[in-house]
Amino acid sequence: MDSLTTNKINAISHNKTWLFVPATRIDRIEKAFASGADAVIVDLEDAVAKQDKAEARDALKNYYDEQNAKQTYQPIWLRINQASSEEFFKDIVLCQQMPNLAGVLLAKAERAEDIESVYQLTGLPVIALIESAVGLYQIDSMAKTVGLVAFSYGFLDLCNDLHVQVGTPSAEIVANQIRYQLVLTSKVHQLSPPIDTIYPDFKDGVGLSNRVNLWSQMGMAGMLCIHPKQVASVQQALQPTTKALEFAKRVIEEYERSGQAVFEIDGEMVDAPVIERCRQLLSQWQMK
Structure with missing residues (x-):
């Protein structure tokens, strides 16, 4: 593990709230930082329709250039498209044009060589999003890759791939098994503890607090958020008595x-x- 990876692992282990912003809504980036989120993720993958991806990349690059010119740039994380997609290398080129990014989230990660490719081409730390049965099966090999700093996962995608019925007691058993595997693998390979998946119902504060208590007690580091109001709720739930x-x-x-x-x-x-x-x-x- 190189020094950049080690330093970034140490840095992100303190990040508890990771807030998504669609790349089609660049105007929301400043609002996301204002919410108090520890990290802001601009999403070029699921949040952007295929026909809008090129325009979204251009808008993000313009935002980056403008903020740099004003010397007000706050490093963001960028969720890029999966390595097997035709958008992947276009996203990589964008990353190369934005060297002060905080890092990259690789969607639907499944292979160690894809993580290494992202790192070698961009020099940026990588968080691998596990969203398929193959990806979950390969976490041990991916965990050994230079450039990887942490895992997270997309539970709805995993449920679809595994044919698990969402919202059932069985789904919760599967979710906790996934959490356990990611916590164990991350510890063995000296990565930052994994980041929990989104909580879709951003109006359900009680349910969100219960979820935060669950993953934090299991040894996970933080949570992906889809709405600014979730940030304060997560932070409050994490406060020790x-x-x-x-x-x-x-x-x-x-x-x-x-x-x-x-x-x-x-x-x-x-x-x-x-x-x-x-x-x-x-x-x-x-x-x-």
Whole structure:
């Protein structure tokens, strides 16, 4: 793994909210950043009809040039079309003309060589979107590719390919299996923890919060968002409780004071795994 990849993995691991903007609506980019999203993804794939893709690329390049001229450019991520499509190399050329992109999301990733091709041609870090059975089957080989920083996945596409009925208890079992595979593979290959898929109903705040609790407890890093209002909801759901932060602070204070490997706080036995969990919590929320 080269230094660029390693540095980018470290950087994106702190990104919790990834907000999509259609490439046909360049005017929404500034609004997306204003929403507080950690990362903004301009989508050249599913959000853009085939007949509109060329115009969308031109509009994005014009936006990039104008922002650079004003020295106000904020790096965006770009979701490009799958490697087997006729749009792929057109998207690659656009990336080469926009060297200050934050990185690339490769749609429907299935092969390690496609990820490596994107990286070699653009010099940009790559997030692989797993959207097919073949892609899911090949995640281990893709995880070894130089340039890859993280995985995410498109659950609706995967359900269609696997013939899973969306919105059923069975679909939830499959979704959690996918999450587990991506978390495990990412950890083994020292990638950033994976990014969870979109939550389609942007008006369902309770359901979104429950989803955030699920993926964050499973060790995933962040979530793809399709509406600005989801950004604040995700960030709020990720906030640890005051009780959890206070407990973690007391654990670390007692450990540093006593030097004991095992001790008790509030009736709970504390040992090395608990201490490490408390360190991670306080480090993440900068409470110590």
